[in-house]
Amino acid sequence: MTDPQVTDTLESGVAGVPVEPGDHICALYVSQEERDQIMLPFLRAGLQAGHTCFCVVDSSPTSQVLDELGEGIETKSALAQRQLELFADRFAPQYPQTIVCLYDLGHFGGRILLDLLRTHPKLVVSGQLVENPYYLPPDQYLSSKS
Numbered sequence: 001m002t003d004p005q006v007t008d009t010l011e012s013g014v015a016g017v018p019v020e021p022g023d024h025i026c027a028l029y030v031s032q033e034e035r036d037q038i039m040l041p042f043l044r045a046g047l048q049a050g051h052t053c054f055c056v057v058d059s060s061p062t063s064q065v066l067d068e069l070g071e072g073i074e075t076k077s078a079l080a081q082r083q084l085e086l087f088a089d090r091f092a093p094q095y096p097q098t099i100v101c102l103y104d105l106g107h108f109g110g111r112i113l114l115d116l117l118r119t120h121p122k123l124v125v126s127g128q129l130v131e132n133p134y135y136l137p138p139d140q141y142l143s144s145k146s
Contacts (some may be wrong), residue, residue, distance in 0.1 A: 024098075028105050030104065039065075043073075051083075052084075062086040114134075122135075
């Protein structure tokens with residue numbers, strides 16, 4: 001396992017889409033299948049690189065995520081060594097990390113979508129990682145809400 005203070009570009013699991021430590025990415029999806037096309041390769045790439053992976057899922061049992069992730073990954077070993085941790089609520093430790101927030105568009109209205117766009121510096125759109133032109137830094141976002 002590598003040091004959690006990663007400083008190199010990481011492979012996201014989506015072909016040709018590298019991410020940097022500290023990236024905060026918003027990925028919007030409309031089905032569990034589309035969610036898994038983003039989440040599972042991202043987790044596999046991190047685990048295969050020896051990185052610690054935290055996964056927060058609120059729309060599937062964590063056992064289901066483990067079953068689907070299992071292709072080519074020793075999930076029991078990764079769990080036992082705490083290289084992989086699955087959570088059913090939001091979780092964000094206080095050290096450099098890459099975060100991919102997945103939002104099912106079927107559960108959110110337009111008002112929430114605007115807030116999501118304003119609070120995530122990068123977006124996954126049709127499998128492409130792009131800089132978000134609607135992003136507002138936290139201070140600017142909070143002042144726009146008052």
